[in-house]
Amino acid sequence: MSKSIxxxxxxxxxxxxxxxxxxxxxxxxxxxxxxxAAYSEADVRxxxxxxxxxNPDIKVNLEFVPYxxxxxxxxxxxxxxxxxDVVLFDVIWPAEYAxxxxxxxxxxxxxxxxxxxVLPGAWTTVExxxxxxxxxxxxxxxxxxxxxxxxxxxxIKEPPKTWDELAEQAKAIKDKGLLENxxxxxxxxxxxxxxxxxxxxxxxxxxxxxxxKPAFASGGGLDALNYMVTSYTSGxxxxxxxxxxxxxxxxxxxxxxxxxxxxxxxxxxxxxxPKESKVAGKVGVVPAPGVEGKSEVSAVNGSMGLGIxxxxxxxxxAWKYIVHMTSQETQNAYAKxxxxxxxxxxxxxDVTKGQEELIAAAKRGLAAMYPRPTTPKYxxxxxxxQQAIQEALLGQxxxxxxxxxxxxxxxx
Amino acid sequence: MTGTWISTRAWLLMLxxxxxxxxxxxxxxxxxxxxxxxxxxxxxxxxxxxxxDNYARMLTGSxxxxxxxxxxxxxVISVAAEMVLGVLAALLLNQKFRGRTALRALMILPWALxxxxxxxxxxxxxxxxxxxxxxGLTQIGILDSYRSWLGEPGxxxxxxxxxxxxxxxxxxxxxxLAALQAVPxxxxxxxxxxxxxxxxxxxxxxxxxLAGPLLVALVLRTIEAFKVFDIIWVMTRxxxxxxxxxxxxxxYQEAFxxxxxxxxxxxxxxxxxxxxxxxxxxxxxxxxxxxAS
Numbered sequence: 001m002s003k004s005i006x007x008x009x010x011x012x013x014x015x016x017x018x019x020x021x022x023x024x025x026x027x028x029x030x031x032x033x034x035x036x037a038a039y040s041e042a043d044v045r046x047x048x049x050x051x052x053x054x055n056p057d058i059k060v061n062l063e064f065v066p067y068x069x070x071x072x073x074x075x076x077x078x079x080x081x082x083x084x085d086v087v088l089f090d091v092i093w094p095a096e097y098a099x100x101x102x103x104x105x106x107x108x109x110x111x112x113x114x115x116x117x118v119l120p121g122a123w124t125t126v127e128x129x130x131x132x133x134x135x136x137x138x139x140x141x142x143x144x145x146x147x148x149x150x151x152x153x154x155x156i157k158e159p160p161k162t163w164d165e166l167a168e169q170a171k172a173i174k175d176k177g178l179l180e181n182x183x184x185x186x187x188x189x190x191x192x193x194x195x196x197x198x199x200x201x202x203x204x205x206x207x208x209x210x211x212x213k214p215a216f217a218s219g220g221g222l223d224a225l226n227y228m229v230t231s232y233t234s235g236x237x238x239x240x241x242x243x244x245x246x247x248x249x250x251x252x253x254x255x256x257x258x259x260x261x262x263x264x265x266x267x268x269x270x271x272x273x274p275k276e277s278k279v280a281g282k283v284g285v286v287p288a289p290g291v292e293g294k295s296e297v298s299a300v301n302g303s304m305g306l307g308i309x310x311x312x313x314x315x316x317x318a319w320k321y322i323v324h325m326t327s328q329e330t331q332n333a334y335a336k337x338x339x340x341x342x343x344x345x346x347x348x349x350d351v352t353k354g355q356e357e358l359i360a361a362a363k364r365g366l367a368a369m370y371p372r373p374t375t376p377k378y379x380x381x382x383x384x385x386q387q388a389i390q391e392a393l394l395g396q397x398x399x400x401x402x403x404x405x406x407x408x409x410x411x412x
Numbered sequence: 413m414t415g416t417w418i419s420t421r422a423w424l425l426m427l428x429x430x431x432x433x434x435x436x437x438x439x440x441x442x443x444x445x446x447x448x449x450x451x452x453x454x455x456x457x458x459x460x461x462x463x464x465d466n467y468a469r470m471l472t473g474s475x476x477x478x479x480x481x482x483x484x485x486x487x488v489i490s491v492a493a494e495m496v497l498g499v500l501a502a503l504l505l506n507q508k509f510r511g512r513t514a515l516r517a518l519m520i521l522p523w524a525l526x527x528x529x530x531x532x533x534x535x536x537x538x539x540x541x542x543x544x545x546x547x548g549l550t551q552i553g554i555l556d557s558y559r560s561w562l563g564e565p566g567x568x569x570x571x572x573x574x575x576x577x578x579x580x581x582x583x584x585x586x587x588x589l590a591a592l593q594a595v596p597x598x599x600x601x602x603x604x605x606x607x608x609x610x611x612x613x614x615x616x617x618x619x620x621x622l623a624g625p626l627l628v629a630l631v632l633r634t635i636e637a638f639k640v641f642d643i644i645w646v647m648t649r650x651x652x653x654x655x656x657x658x659x660x661x662x663x664y665q666e667a668f669x670x671x672x673x674x675x676x677x678x679x680x681x682x683x684x685x686x687x688x689x690x691x692x693x694x695x696x697x698x699x700x701x702x703x704a705s
Contacts, residue, residue, distance in 0.1 A: 068649065071669070072668050072669055075454060075455060076454075102455065188563075190649065190651075242563045242652055243540060243652065248541070377670075379669050379670055383665065386651075387653055390651060390654075
């Protein structure tokens with residue numbers, strides 16, 4: 001009797017020890033993503049599940065935060081000794097992250113195959129000072145989506161090719177009484193407003209910095225803000241745009257309450273999905289327009305990359321995970337909300353099928369992507385510009401004065 | 413037992429608490445003071461000693477002055493409204509009527525909600541495209557068209573104050589309701605016999621019993637309103653054009669978004685000092701009130 005109990009106990013201990021041993025062999029990675037635009041949370045989870053299946057010894061914990069919290073969360077975790085192994089980062093952060101040693105330099109890990117397969121423009125997303133701090137993952141810019149039905153009713157045959165044409169077409173729609181405010185943007189006091197502004201800066205041939213000093217208060221930078229103010233005060237722009245983020249723009253556009261909307265890739269397929277949208281099947285997309293004599297199309301580089309933190313204890317496993325997430329196979333399989341970083345994917349019928357219009361817009365838009373300034377002090381510059389844009393829209397200051405004080409407050 | 417022994421025992425009993433308090437409050441506070449005299453970054457550099465530079469820069473900057481004014485407005489108006497609403501609600505809930513118990517329980521609900529939930533809720537109510545407030549006001553004819561409540565500097569702060577009041581007046585009401593239970597019925601009845609109207613009864617019979625507890629509520633609420641962060645961060649992030657950027661949001665931006673731990677610490681200490689001054693002033697008031705009664 002007692003012997004059998006003893007045996008049972010020994011058996012249980014051995015089984016327990018077996019489990020423990022197994023648990024120790026397993027590596028856990030913590031990854032930080034965003035829950036906003038581009039790949040949906042469900043997409044990221046599915047991609048990660050595929051990785052977990054192929055690598056049963058690596059477990060990946062996913063955490064999703066709104067874009068607005070991504071930077072601060074990464075920096076705070078790093079400041080308090082780490083916590084994440086893999087982080088998603090925006091194109092505007094590598095300078096600051098490199099200066100503060102947040103991300104590992106992965107230049108040497110990138111194989112020739114990856115190096116040559118990825119679109120050359122995409123690499124700028126992760127580069128600072130000649131080094132690469134990750135692999136681009138979301139290749140994104142803002143496109144002009146339009147509601148085909150409303151344009152047709154207004155007698156407009158072609159979507160606008162210039163920003164002036166956009167204003168004319170919006171006015172025609174407004175005058176016909178089809179919509180009170182035909183254009184929707186994301187001009188909330190947030191980075192989203194800077195992305196819209198940058199698109200216009202690129203159209204007007206403006207510059208953010210000139211040899212390190214602010215240069216946006218005149219020339220194209222000023223023209224860009226003036227365009228926004230005119231569009232806002234003339235009522236062509238939905239006045240609520242100044243409290244919209246990307247998701248608000250999408251909701252307004254999907255409800256048929258906007259004829260034009262500037263938004264990321266992900267809106268196209270969601271707005272064409274009958275389960276999500278009232279305007280499914282009526283959505284057209286073109287690159288953001290240009291300015292006569294200055295540009296054909298305009299675009300902001302809104303790409304994001306995946307990097308390994310310097311505090312990660314498992315950089316090898318983290319790199320394996322990043323390679324999986326950014327692989328052509330993974331990206332081609334989830335190409336509806338975010339387009340691949342791989343050049344050859346744009347000729348692959350599996351990727352282009354059903355979204356030919358988006359691919360056509362992407363080919364021109366992605367080639368024109370204009371960067372936001374590369375500086376370790378980007379966050380301050382951005383905060384100052386956000387304030388300037390809102391002050392000008394609200395009529396608290398002229399566009400020129402607002403941009404001048406932003407230049408003074410930018411810390412540069 | 414001698415007095416010294418009682419005193420020694422008291423200190424001994426408090427010792428564990430004091431150790432914990434020193435560890436979780438004292439040390440961070442001292443470290444914040446040290447940081448505030450350096451140009452340390454949140455990550456990367458430890459920073460060097462810069463004297464009172466941070467304080468000088470913060471106090472003279474237009475951002476600080478503007479945020480101080482915004483914070484003061486927010487605190488004064490929201491706390492005043494919460495006190496009035498709270499007392500009125502307490503007087504109402506002190507009456508005898510059917511469903512009183514249910515209503516008393518329901519009143520706690522807004523206060524029991526996490527602030528982030530409350531803020532998200534109000535952001536939906538204020539939504540410029542499909543918000544309930546816009547729908548309601550246009551349907552009864554007060555508004556011609558939908559408005560962007562959180563997108564206009566004129567209404568954004570007011571909208572935040574309403575949301576904050578809705579969340580916090582139940583606390584005041586709860587404290588006032590408890591105090592009302594202490595009002596002796598015979599005095600109240602006697603004043604009615606003597607012909608005192610409802611206002612005089614409130615002023616001379618009820619208010620003296622409420623004053624002390626209300627002062628406590630006032631202290632708590634003012635200090636909290638002065639430190640307000642989460643409700644604003646969720647609803648406007650300080651916008652539009654920084655018209656709702658309070659001191660705490662400025663501290664967050666300076667220390668975390670811009671990573672200047674040094675000047676962020678100095679700003680945080682300035683806010684702490686302001687709150688301490690308020691607390692001391694209120695404590696003096698409380699002592700005076702206690703002495704008077």
